[in-house]
Amino acid sequence: MLDKHYDHKKVEEGKYEKWKEKGYFTALDDKSKPIFSIVIPPPNVTGKLHLGHVMDTIPDDIICRYKRMKGYDVLWVPGMDHAGIATQAKVEAKLREQGISRFDLGREGFLKESWKWKDEYAKTIHEQWAKIGLSVDYTRERFTLDEGLNNAVKHVFVTLYNEGLIYQGERIINWDPELQTALSNIEVVHQDDEGEFFYFSYDVEGSEQSIIVATTRPETMFGDTAVFVNPKDKRYKDLVGKFVINPANGDRLPLMADPYVDLSFGTGAMKCTPAHDPNDFNLGKKYNFPFIKVMDETAHMNEKAGKYMGMDRYECRKALVEDIKNNGHLVKIEKMVHSVGHSERSGCVVEPMLSKQWFVKMKPLADRVLANQKTADKVEFIPHRFENDLTRWMKNVEDWCISRQLWWGHRIPAYYNKETGELLVSETEPDMNLYTQDEDVLDTWFSSGLWPFATMGWPDTNTPDYQRYFPTSFLNTGYDIIFFWVSRMIFQSLHFTDKAPFKQVLIHGLIRDEKGRKMSKSLGNGIDPIDVIERHGIDALRYFITTSSTPGLDMRYSEEKISSAEAYLNKIWNACRYVEGVLGEDYAPSPIDKKRLSTLDKAIIDKLMHTIKTVTSTMESYQFGQASEALYDFVYDDFCSSYLEMSKISLSHGGEEEKITKDVLYFIIKDIILMIYPYAPFIAEEMYQSLPNHLESIMLEKYPEYNSKLLDKKSVEAVNLLNLMIKDIRNYKSTNSLAPNAKVKLLIYPNEPFKGAKEYLSRFAFASEILTSEKRLEGAPFIYPDAELLVEEDADKAVLLEKLNKEKELLESEILRGEKMLSNPGFLSKAPEAKVNLEKEKLERNKKQLFSVIEKISSLK
């Protein structure tokens, strides 16, 4: 027997371990079944799981559990991401607390620390997966730095290199001076920061004139090679070709003209620093300037900065501006808000710097994606609009800087001959007496991009998993990583396997706090899923996460909604508890035989069938909100409020009627449990186990099937009328200040809604006597299309009249609308026939009803 209240802690206890031990999560490799395969978005081993991970994985879990019940052979590959830069930053921070730098430990020692860190957090993540109930196949768990992935990464690198799609080049890249590594463009977050715009005057050689040049980064002036103006700029026409004096260091700089310069910006004169700005770099190449780097890897000034050498870039800026001011070349300083690049990981201001790095040539790979999206094999995005984000990015993509000056990651398989310096790119290590390996590691997304196929055994394309489960069916992830991850999986997969890695991508939004703010460390508004689970249980959290959101849109965390999800589960729990009590110890279910069912039974089963149909079709299209709503309405309105209460009467009749009612109750509660199961597997298993005739686990059950033979429209209409009558009588009592349980006499014309309905009326409307009339009723306040109901009780006439008048008004406006519609020739000729007939019927009914209402009103006066 279930407890009176659903206790989530008790319910959750031990179930996950049991499912796992029994092997229910393991893909069956059952050739007779259709395949459904997905890979987990691998969480970073940087820390504990947060609500974002819950959003990444719970929809997957719901779908996997649903698909298993639907008879699919489901493979869900779990795993984790080494998250190169993010993890290294964390490990370094931890070491720093102990006063150790990574250089103190050396590469090997540092990697040892990193693996220790990984093991610790992998353990935590495993515990959390269990807590949230992910039905992942642990026999196939992977890690982005495991041997298989290592081989895949090497293979991909070497292949792309040999195809000319990976190259080494010296370019302006985004440099993170804190982590001391290069970053790719999308790892740079642009923010509008308040800064200062410095106006300096440059003396012009051989002229009395000077020109004013503005900059936000004076410290880079030591790397300047020229000053540019626009060739059309009349202000500087006569000065072009002369030399100007750099007020920072006295260098002679040519004053040149190039159309790149925007006439209207600043003073129209721009300094050119080819080694510290991407645009200046282009100019530098165009005019063959030297590339002068003025800072080191930590953004401290180098020897080019003269006396400022060794200063941090900002110290230097301050000191330099002060000095220029003192020698009279500072014109003014303006406050200015401008877009500044920050490192996604360390948050520090990125320094654009000339550097030799490895790049992936993106154009051919991106074109392949664009071409594929025009074929039938395209990746379908849900919602559809996110496909545009992908294609837009692919159209404008720049080469991908993949080398990172980190230690935690896949080391680049490039080797340099110690003698000649000759470069060797190879999957197998050469004689290390002759060669040294490139120090850099790869961008972490380089390996995550291979996730869907490398986890299936690729580059070996003959593994059973690759053969059977690749390409995968589906991917669920946040819109914030479409560029980082989704797009990279697609182009890597197309290039290396000739297939898109998944058929569909379901995109979710971000979860925000209750005030709608982003959850962040600095705000301290993050929510630990484990705390929520402690308070409300994982099933309530799962239900909330998947049913209160719309694909692609951000959602707000709401403790209130989680509580109400918990209350809903408790409702089902108690319905189940009741049914269980009713069935008793020795109940044995019999199949439903429609011929023997009562009107009430037929009506509820009809409604169940409609619910199954709606829930199934919405589940198929991942519309969890709609699916859950349909089930919720059925549970509350049709089952708990109506059938469950009314069935108490047929149960009391005993005999066959009792047995049939039990069968129906069993049939319905079981289907409810099976439909809530993917959302709330723990409570569903508990309830399922409490039912008679159950299997070893709910995980072995089949999903409820829609059966049109069990539909019965007439019964539904009859029961609806009964419910309407009950509602009207209750309302009548409430508006006439009668107690809800006050006994009333009822008169019905022409007959009760269905045979036996009187008993329900008397119980649920507290009727002492129910008579039927062959004639229409005098003064009946309740008029239905084919029935009338009179409550014979001292009613307040004024209240009654008010009610009837209200109804009259409503009916009149309805009729007006109907007549207007039906007198419109356009409507009659163009609207679907069924709609026209429906409106005609409605009009007739309303007219009939209005007529009766008017009659009643006059009889009351």
Added chain:
RNA sequence: GGGUGUUUAGCUCAGCGGGAGAGCGUUUCCUUCACACGGAAAAGGUCACUGGUUCGAUACCAGUAACACCCACCA
């Protein structure tokens, strides 16, 4: 500078070419034998605005406004 999303009940949000829905909150009542994490009854909305398409628009199209987000090298 481009692009996208949102605007529906007091709050948080679903929904949708044929008389607007939920949760929470509010009002009145009820501890009756599944559930007070409950039940009954009720109040509450020109579905942002302006045009257009349509027999019919909250829904489709165009524009406007507010808010949010993404992309882009503004020195």
